[in-house]
Amino acid sequence: MTAPATVEDLLRLHAPQVLGALVRRYGHFDDAEEAVQESLLAAADRWPRDGVPANPRGWLIRVASRRLMDALRSEAARSRRERAAVRLAPREVRAAPADDDTLTLLFLCCDPALPPPARVALTLRAVGGLTTAEIARAHLVPEATIAQRISRAKAKLRDHPFQPPGPQDRDSRLASVLQVLYLIFNEGYTATSGPALHRAELAREAIRLTRAVRRLLPREGAVTGLLALMLLTEARSAARTGPDGELVPLAEQDRSRWDRAAIAEGTALVEESLGEGPPGPYPLQAAIAALHDEATGPDTTDWPQILALYDVLVARSPEGDPMAELGRVVALSMVEGPGAGLTALTALEPGFPHTHRLAAVRAHLLERTGDRKAAAEAYRAAARTTLTLPERRYLQTRAARLDP
Template structure:
């Protein structure tokens, strides 16, 4: 099968699944039918050519598989009377181009925990196999299979959600997927490129369906501007390279240009939200020729607004760094002290790591080494641990 056909099938799969789930419910059965249709397409299309309406072809084949299955299994329940035996796929798919988004909303059902939302989204919308998802989150395949299966059972019969109220959950799940890929919480690698790329691809899909939504555009811009630095975040041997030491000439200028254009347009057209503000901060970093030349005052203003709009200890950590760059390390350390009793971040390695960095800037090197050691003990990421341990001997 050619790469072009493979990419086409991957793009169409969530849309076709969304159409079937909307029409018939039965998430598991629809997913199995779509997999059979994709398999049939992977055999027929390379030999016979891609049909004029590939999405309609897949819906037709999957719908017939579903109907055949229900006819054979549920004759006694008369299930087939509720199923259309002659679907109009081209018309149906064209009329409901937002089924991918609806499927995303379904995977982010509030009955599911955030980890389950992420796993189900990657499986149903991202097209990753259970083994790939399990590998990404460092759990056995059987464990991930059970998690996904339980998630499907929880949302069985709920149908598609209505209204935009679940969009924040969808964006949050995409944000979590991207962050796990960009800065893996555990394991031997700092980054998991397959997750960052999948998060960007899915966010592009949402943006294409909702181009006027400022926060969708903001999240896509944030991902592009952040991922633009990917190639310089590790050395050839996999060691972590901090932002201040990265070779900015190797940053992806195409992604930076796209991200800057997105965030500039959305900030001009809509009231700023948290993702737009984070994207604006990322744009300032990406456009600066060096750490010293970065507009830290503007970054501090944006983090202050963000901390008021969406209070979060990780935002406060970043605001402390910006404060230190503008007002001096002691002011940054004073702000960090406000987090010491915050249960959400107390004991988190990043609190110790940021405190160590600011103590270093303040010239208190022995105290800094103590906190670098604490941070190294608390992280599960091998590259981060090795970096923090190197700082203890600096």
């Protein structure tokens, strides 16, 4: 993985590793998380001024450990933690590799004792480093709901042992682990807010962790498919923005800038994942991404095959996947025309109450029908609800071009 270029990148990379190390050594998940946040604030203040230490992870662990021990010994906690303060020596003296700690933390947060929504929210917070607001936007739910889920999850895990799960327990947590990794990757590939479209450090970290999970489970089709999907999607990242950071849609991208090595690896993994049992959502999405990446341009894209894959993907999503259904609408419009896409889009409106994506797709389809005024209005409606500046500028530009 490319070395992080900034202090912010370093802190995001090491935060889950440091939290994992503290929870492994001392327990007290909730207090350990607060201590890690304090160490990150200290680093953000000191490193730009004094320089990044030779061992950033070790520096953060030392500072966070001191803050945690101070908290455990504090007067307010003395009555209920006296015995814990006596046993402040680490439970394990071995220095676990960073990957071990992060991976164990990942599976700990996905404990089956927690409700699935709580597992995902806690893991995105502890391992992915996402804010509560970012997690809420990814799930299309209010921020207060996510905050409550995280708080309850941390309370339930307070006394759970920090150890790698056994094979059976690991399997029971795998679906949540993969869901979290995919959400982390998506936040990196297309940020839900802020001045940049792409948060490269998040996307890289998601790929790194998915590779680590695959080393644990090399013959698991879902893991292989997810890694393939990430590689095939991230391969286009260099062409997604212009010189001023503006968004460049897929149809207009310079495909010579796509990462051909990543595409080759991802395509090979797609074939491998499809041979590891009935394909689930990740191998199917990876197969769709491979068809896009292998095409020389929009006119040579195999849209009928993409539509067929989306049909299977939607049929195998029992609880419904709004983004898969939206992707199917786009593929349908490319096969049967924009009118068919607009008809199918109307049925999806209840599933997109808090996102700009449905309005953006409607605008694109209206533009293809030649209804410039309605398309411009839809582009403006989408621009009002997106929180990412490059997407907002792109949507506003499309609207202005159609309806000056």
